[in-house]
Amino acid sequence: GAGVSQSPRYKVAKRGQDVALRCDPISGHVSLFWYQQALGQGPEFLTYFQNEAQLDKSGLPSDRFFAERPEGSVSTLKIQRTQQEDSAVYLCASSLLGGGNTGELFFGEGSRLTVL
């Protein structure tokens, strides 16, 4: 597709379950980002990939959160042993450039995670 695609759009998990959220960035985009958006808040940075390299994971809330982009295109955000406070929309974004200036970010529609 032409834009950033995320799946699933909606996920309901029981507390303690593991979840995996997928992001298909725009083809050829070097940079990929994950942001977390809690209800009524702005997005907050989680992690950044340049191609397959995870250059910054400083925003990941705990070691239960793990992200990968093994071939430099599709990325997966995994959350282990989900907790209620993990409930949020998880936004993926990609941009054409890497390095010093990543350029405009194009966001996906997000994956809304609800943990019961």
Add this chain to the structure above:
Amino acid sequence: GQQLNQSPQSMFIQEGEDVSMNCTSSSIFNTWLWYKQDPGEGPVLLIALYKAGELTSNGRLTAQFGITRKDSFLNISASIPSDVGIYFCAGHLSGGSNYKLTFGKGTLLTVNP
């Protein structure tokens, strides 16, 4: 946590009115960006500002990068119903990474036709 104070939190206006919203911070920013987010969608970039004092327009939208580099405003003229949504300011912190965006909490705009 977020370091941007965005106001107002929400606005309810009549179609045709002009709208103004702003962001302030105690920290210096290298860039200021304004995004719009519709329900169930991701944010979409409206305007990007790269220099202190810069004033940029995009159709009915005008935004400025404050001279102190600690604030920005967005104006929407002659609002129309499709302007409804949540508007976010965002920026790259000076001294921080040039890829990590810090977002405000958003301004919810409702336009009454």
